[in-house]
Amino acid sequence: MHAGCSVIDTQKMQRVAGQIGSNPAGIFQDHNGQRYYVKSLESPMHARNELIAARLYQLAGAPTLTYHNSVDPCQIVTEWLALDKKHIAHFSESERKQAQQWFGVHAWTANWDAAGFDGDNQGVKNGKVLTLDVGGALAFRAHGDPKGKAFGLQVEELTVLRRDRGNPHALKLFADMTEDEVKQAIRVVALIPNEQIRQVIINSGGSHKLAEKMVARKADMMGRLS
Template sequence: MALVRATVPIQEPARVDPAQITRIGGRLGSTPGGIWADAAGGRIYVKELESPAQAQNEYLAAALYRLAGAPVLSYLPCAAPDQVATVFVDLEKSRLSQLNEAERAQAWHWFGVHCWLANWDAAGFQGDNQGVIGGVVTTLDVGGALEFRAQGDPKGRAFGPEVPEVTRLREDPDNPFALQLFGPMQPAALRAALTVVIDLPEAAIRKVVARHHGRDALADTLVARKADLARQLLLIPASASSCGT
């Protein structure tokens, strides 16, 4: 008799539907949203975005952060295409000003990922986009990565094959909290941060984009941006008090 192995289909998490759960708190930040509790007592934060494209952009950005190993919140699928849900967790620290030296070094390690994904809001408009969860420095909102600004406007040509963010996130006075966090990075830290992205396999990047229904052109842009980071890596001096590209 042949041995037949039963297979169990992988089940996706239930889609979050605010109509089926209880609201227990208001919005956090500038984007409309709120804190909800499910039947089991779990807390969920739901953001209401301007379009399904913006929501898809954030889910993809989170997946690319995870591909690189960068800590982000746990994302949950939503019933509404223009909403984004994350598991709501208590933060040990919620402001850039609260981070100690070791925690800032943790944040530096993911600088290359922020640059690659054009997350201009990596440090937060009020220094509130890097928090500590279980001792791990975590990016709390990735809605400003890839093709949309944090407030929902498309970036257009500002998100292209080159990565000016390597300089801008460290030097732009109009982004003061990013300047405060990333400006002091020394060449060794900068090299390590860019290498995180440079070492990602192209096939893995394309697979994540396809899984989240991203366009081939977007995958091409991400691969080109990875190559530009490799180019910029060669320009970083072996040692210096500060470095530019």
């Protein structure tokens, strides 16, 4: 992800298209012709949760869309991107393997919706696989319900994202990963310094409790490398 430096005010833009995903949203265009996809979430807490998740993806090096802050604290704003592929069913084998490199990041952030309900949360642009929506990561489900104790200190997603038949598109992406491939994906997270994790979360408006939870989840993942 590239973090945009501007603050977006959709009241000063033209709405040019409606929603694509499951949350109320629209495509907005500014006076320069730049388009943005804008989601309206139920609360500032839900929106902040997604922004923190996006910045953790960025910290790990996992490609996402470009996020911007909004004057409306309930909005999530990303730059509109015309994708070459927008469904994992259309991925080549090499693109699917590329997506697997970021499996550890999805698991670490508890992104249950990493693949998407319809397989549409992963896309391809210029040969690069991107995660298109991180609304199902951390403390909230994709539709906004809190995960509660299901978002804990142990990273059960390392198993669940590869085994849960109720999440068929995640299975399509991750089920055939070898143990060595899973360990390599874990190492992506293991390399992130704890202080950088804490700094990103606190600077993004997250709590110290969340910061320590993410450090603990990283430690749990590292324990699986032995």
